[in-house]
Each structure stands twice: as C-alpha cells, then as structure tokens.
Amino acid sequence: MNKRFAFIGAGNMGGAIIEAVCRAVSPPDVLVYDKDKGKTEELSAKTGCRVMENALDAAADAHFIFLCVKPNVISGALKELSPVLKESAKEGENKVIVSIAAGVAKSAIKETLAQQGIDLPVVRLMPNTPVAVGKGMILVSPDKELPQEDLSVLLAALAPGGLTSIIEESYIDAATPVFSCSPAYVYMFIEALADGGVMAGVPRDKAQSFAAQAVLGAAAMVLETGKHPGQLKDEVCSPGGSTIVGVEQLExxxxxxxVASAVYEAYKKTASLGK
Incomplete structure (x- = not known):
C-alpha cells in the first residue's frame, strides 16, 4: 500500500482515524495538518504520522484527502484545496476526497468541487471514536466513480479501526446516532453503573473497571450469539432475583x-447539519 493519506483536521474523530490508519500503513505516509499544532505534534509523537505546515502541502503529497472538519467549513476547505486538486488532475492523478463531515452529502461536496471546475471521486465516511483502539465502527459510502483499487486500498487502511461496512448514503444520517454518537451515551451508562457501585461501597477504580468490562462483555454476547438483546436480558433475570428488581427501576x-429519544433527537440534529 504505497498511496499517501492526508488529513485536514485532527480533532477527536479525525485523530481516531489517523491512529487507525497509522497501524495499517507506514506512519510517514500519513500527512496531518491542523491549525492546532499541539494536536498534530501529540498525534505524531503517538503514531509517527508526519505533521504538515499547511493543508495545501498535505493534499499535494497525498492520494486520499480526508476532510476531518466541521460541516460548516467543509466548503471553504475544498475551495482552499482547489489549486492542488486542479493541478494534480492536469497531471493525470484523480485524488480521492474522503469526508467525515456529519450531515454533508456527497452531492454537496461534488457540487462545491464542480464550482471550482473539479470532478473527483468522493467517499463519505462516518466513524466513531473507538476506532482509535481498534474496536470501532466505520460506515463507508463510496462514489460510483471511485475505482475499485482505490476502494480496496481505503478499506485496508481503515481496517485496524474495527468493523467497516459499505452502506447506502441515505442511511448514514439515521445510523450516525446509533453508533457514532452512542459511545457518549455508553460512557454515561458506565459512569452511572460505577456510581451505583460506589454507593454500595465498591472503590471507584474497581467499580469503573467492573462496569466497563460488563458493557464490553454484554456487547460481545449480542454480536457473537446472534440472540436478541431482550432474550439475553431475560436470561440474566432470575425470578425474584436482584437483576429483575434493577430492571424494574430502569423501566x-x-x-x-x-435512550431511543436521545438517538432520534441526535438524528434530527445530524440531518440538519448539512443544510
């Protein structure tokens, strides 16, 4: 895999993908630019990625250009990169634009590029932050114009982040709160479990470890057994036991x-971001 990867933006989500890609390719082939040099220097020390002085230099030296910026600035970022994109196209290289901007459709990105006289393949990604530790989820919606070779290289680069799934773009906004926003909800749940343990007399560090392991194990049970979560819940609830009493309190x-309302409200917000 000898194609370089540029990252414009190195926030929490972008940084998580950078960590994953650096486990798949030679870290010096991962070129990172962010206005916050502290972030890029920290990532470089951690992963070995190469820090770039500006976005244009990063894009010029890479084949895959990841736009890890907020939805409201993606248009400006594309316009800033347009000289490099035009020049590479003249030289016969069609770079690949990879966007993780929530709520921004591929068609909107292609329209912005077209306004600059540029026609390039676009891939829309939606990851979650656990990709940084190899336990994440990444939804991938590739452009029909994307060569199969480029798709294969991209998927291989993302593989260390966890599970990747190619999906129709129309599902991304609805799926985002389920897997990308939800780690925050799960962290709250783990914290609440630990708080309950502390109330019962368990030391904080042990309560947090026990709670996190329980959530990890429960998720593995759902994925590996194929059973419905409700069935698995019932299997833990013995008649007259402690678990069913706790379930009743949650109900x-x-x-x-x-939880369902949180997901739906987050979906509505996600859908509005690109408008």
Whole structure:
C-alpha cells in the first residue's frame, strides 16, 4: 500500500482515524495538518504520522484527502484545496476526497468541487471514536466513480479501526446516532453503573473497571450469539432475583424511552447539519 493519506483536521474523530490508519500503513505516509499544532505534534509523537505546515502541502503529497472538519467549513476547505486538486488532475492523478463531515452529502461536496471546475471521486465516511483502539465502527459510502483499487486500498487502511461496512448514503444520517454518537451515551451508562457501585461501597477504580468490562462483555454476547438483546436480558433475570428488581427501576425511569429519544433527537440534529 504505497498511496499517501492526508488529513485536514485532527480533532477527536479525525485523530481516531489517523491512529487507525497509522497501524495499517507506514506512519510517514500519513500527512496531518491542523491549525492546532499541539494536536498534530501529540498525534505524531503517538503514531509517527508526519505533521504538515499547511493543508495545501498535505493534499499535494497525498492520494486520499480526508476532510476531518466541521460541516460548516467543509466548503471553504475544498475551495482552499482547489489549486492542488486542479493541478494534480492536469497531471493525470484523480485524488480521492474522503469526508467525515456529519450531515454533508456527497452531492454537496461534488457540487462545491464542480464550482471550482473539479470532478473527483468522493467517499463519505462516518466513524466513531473507538476506532482509535481498534474496536470501532466505520460506515463507508463510496462514489460510483471511485475505482475499485482505490476502494480496496481505503478499506485496508481503515481496517485496524474495527468493523467497516459499505452502506447506502441515505442511511448514514439515521445510523450516525446509533453508533457514532452512542459511545457518549455508553460512557454515561458506565459512569452511572460505577456510581451505583460506589454507593454500595465498591472503590471507584474497581467499580469503573467492573462496569466497563460488563458493557464490553454484554456487547460481545449480542454480536457473537446472534440472540436478541431482550432474550439475553431475560436470561440474566432470575425470578425474584436482584437483576429483575434493577430492571424494574430502569423501566420506572423510562430508561429505554430516554435512550431511543436521545438517538432520534441526535438524528434530527445530524440531518440538519448539512443544510
């Protein structure tokens, strides 16, 4: 795999992908630019990626250009990169634009490029932050114009991040709160489990470790057994036991409704970001 990867932006989500890609390719082939030099220097020390002085230099030296910027600035970022993109096209190289901007459709990116007289393949990605530790999820929606060779290289580069899934773009906004926003909700749940343990007398560090391992194990049970989560829940709830009493308390507090509502409200926000 000898194609370089440029990252414009190195925030939490971008940084997570950078860490994953650096485990798949030679780290010096991962070129990173962010206005916050502290972020890029920290990532470089951690992964070996190459820090670039500006976005144009990063894009010029790479084949895959990851736009890890907020939705409201992606148009400006593309316009800034247009001289490099035009020059490479003249020289016969069609670079690949990879966007992780929530709510921004590929068609909007291609329209912005077209306004600059540029026609390039675009890939829309939506990751979650656990890709940084190889336990994440990345949805991939490639352009029909993307060569199969480039898609294969891209998927191989992302593989160390966890599970990748090619999906129709129309599903991305709806799926984003389920897997990309949800780690925040899960962290809250783990923290709450640990708080309960502390209330019962368990030391904080042990309570947090026990709670995190329980969530990890429960997720593995869902994925590896193929059983419905409700069935797995019932298998833990012995008649008259402690677990069913705890489940009842969660039901009284509308636990499931609160989670489902959080996902749906996050979806509505995601869908509005690109407008």
């Amino acid at each position: 009284k507090s509308a636990f499931r409704s609160a």
